[in-house]
Amino acid sequence: MSEQFDSIYWRGQGPLFLAARDAAGQPLGFSFVGDVESVEGSPSVSRQDIKENVTGQRNTAASFITEQSTDITINFKSAKPAHLAQALQADLTVKSAGNVSAESHTAYHDKLIKLANVKVSNVAISGSAEGTDFITHADEGMVEILSTGNIGDGAAITIGYDFAAQKHLSANPSNTEFMMTFPGINTANNDKRGRCTVYRITIDPAFLSLIQGDQEMSLSVKAKMLMDDLRPVGDQLYGWEFED
Structure with missing residues (x-):
């Protein structure tokens, strides 16, 4: 051709x-x-x-x-x-698995706090009890403050927790x-x-x-x-x- x-x-x-x-x-x-x-x-x-x-x-x-x-x-x-x-x-930012000892937040009754990391475990709030004062949503990296508990509405709190390895985009x-x-x-x-x-x-x-x-x-x-x-x-x- x-x-x-x-x-x-x-x-x-x-x-x-x-x-x-x-x-x-x-x-x-x-x-x-x-x-x-x-x-x-x-x-x-x-x-x-x-x-x-x-x-x-x-x-x-x-x-x-x-x-x-x-x-x-x-x-x-x-x-x-x-x-x-x-x-x-x-x-x-690549983050290895680790822990946070005292992350500062303000608590609001029946609302959720977004932690700085996802996939968390062993969440602790000083002077408070899991299930009574707060509920952990571990996979989402969030903590729900219960109005029926002992944490005051609008109170300044610190939260400690462990977190899995993860990557953050900004x-x-x-x-x-x-x-x-x-x-x-x-x-x-x-x-x-x-x-x-x-x-x-x-x-x-x-x-x-x-x-x-x-x-x-x-x-x-x-x-x-x-x-x-x-x-x-x-x-x-x-x-x-x-x-x-």
């Missing part, structure tokens, strides 16, 4: 990686972001049209691009804390710039490789779209592709490499 009538189709599968950039625009090591359902780019172009004034029909005589931008949508599927930390631009979105690369498998062309790299993106703040529900979590994150003026002219947005 003549080369001019030959076509190759693309259906990409594979891992997605993000890396923060240094001052020279180089990646500071790529990290796998977990299972990603899709990555989509949406280009937007603004034009200025010039109308001719000769024929009386005001035809478009010229058209100039005045502005162009590309929004990227990444649909994350993995709820692994390290992956969520990247998607949410959060700080990740969302702290910043204006960090990333490089994104997708070394994909083209399942529509004998699983040949194709790799797309977007040199410079900034990620919008995000939030889990489904905290509770009967389906798996999905997290849609928006990003903006930026021109990388640290790269050679003509190669400042993104690039592809394809296996022959």
Whole structure:
């Protein structure tokens, strides 16, 4: 078949990686972001049209691009804390199993206190008894203060407890710039490789779209592709490499 009538189709599968950039625009090591359902780019172009004034029909005589931008949508599927930390631009704290001797709280009758950790055990409140003055909700990391007990409404109390190993995320979105690369498998062309790299993106703040529900979590994150003026002219947005 003549080369001019030959076509190759693309259906990409594979891992997605993000890396923060240094001052020279180089990646500071790529990290796998977990299972990603899709990555989509949406280009937007603004034009200025010039109308001719000769024929009386005001035809478009010229058209100039005045502005162009590309929004990227990444649909994350993995709820692994390290992956969520990247998607949410959060700080990740890894905590080994341990104990808290005196965590300060204010008690309110028939309401619950949220402890600083989940999956707790051996909860103790000085001068109070479990089941009489308070109820422990161990898995949730919460303590219910009973109005029928001896703890005063609005009283300042300290709580001691043990907790299991866990990871804490603290969302702290910043204006960090990333490089994104997708070394994909083209399942529509004998699983040949194709790799797309977007040199410079900034990620919008995000939030889990489904905290509770009967389906798996999905997290849609928006990003903006930026021109990388640290790269050679003509190669400042993104690039592809394809296996022959």
